[in-house]
Amino acid sequence: MQVISLRTAQENLETIFEHVYQNHEPHIVNIENHQNVVILSLDDYNSWTETNYLLSSPKNAERLLNSLKKAREGQVFERELIEE
Template sequence: MRVVNFSYARNNLKKLIEDVVDGEDFIVISRRDAPNAVLLSLDSFNSLMETVHLLKSPANVAHLARSLAQMEQGQWIATEGVGP
């Protein structure tokens, strides 16, 4: 995580966007006397939204927890292209 001030972000927006698209997790943009913001790639944003969607349902959370426990106990079946 990197923190930059608003003026730096404004003057270097193209570079900051390239950085997050090329793999930097996210960049915090700090603002004086105002809430901060976060810059992240669309891929990271979509991944976050998918996680939020999956964890929104208690049934999904329970199913994921059971699946992880089964995997940790070695109770999984490998299929083509899939495995732990």
């Protein structure tokens, strides 16, 4: 994650937007005497928001992390979908 000044952001906004979108790398804009802001692509924002939602329930987070662990260990199998 890169930290840039407000002036740099203003002077290079289109280039920064392209970099953020193509590389999935947010940028922090440092604004003197104010709180900083983050430039983040909408796709990445939506992904982070969904991940946060899915992990907000301790039980769901446990199930997801357990599933990832099993997948990494090769404990996966395929099932036929039930068609209605």
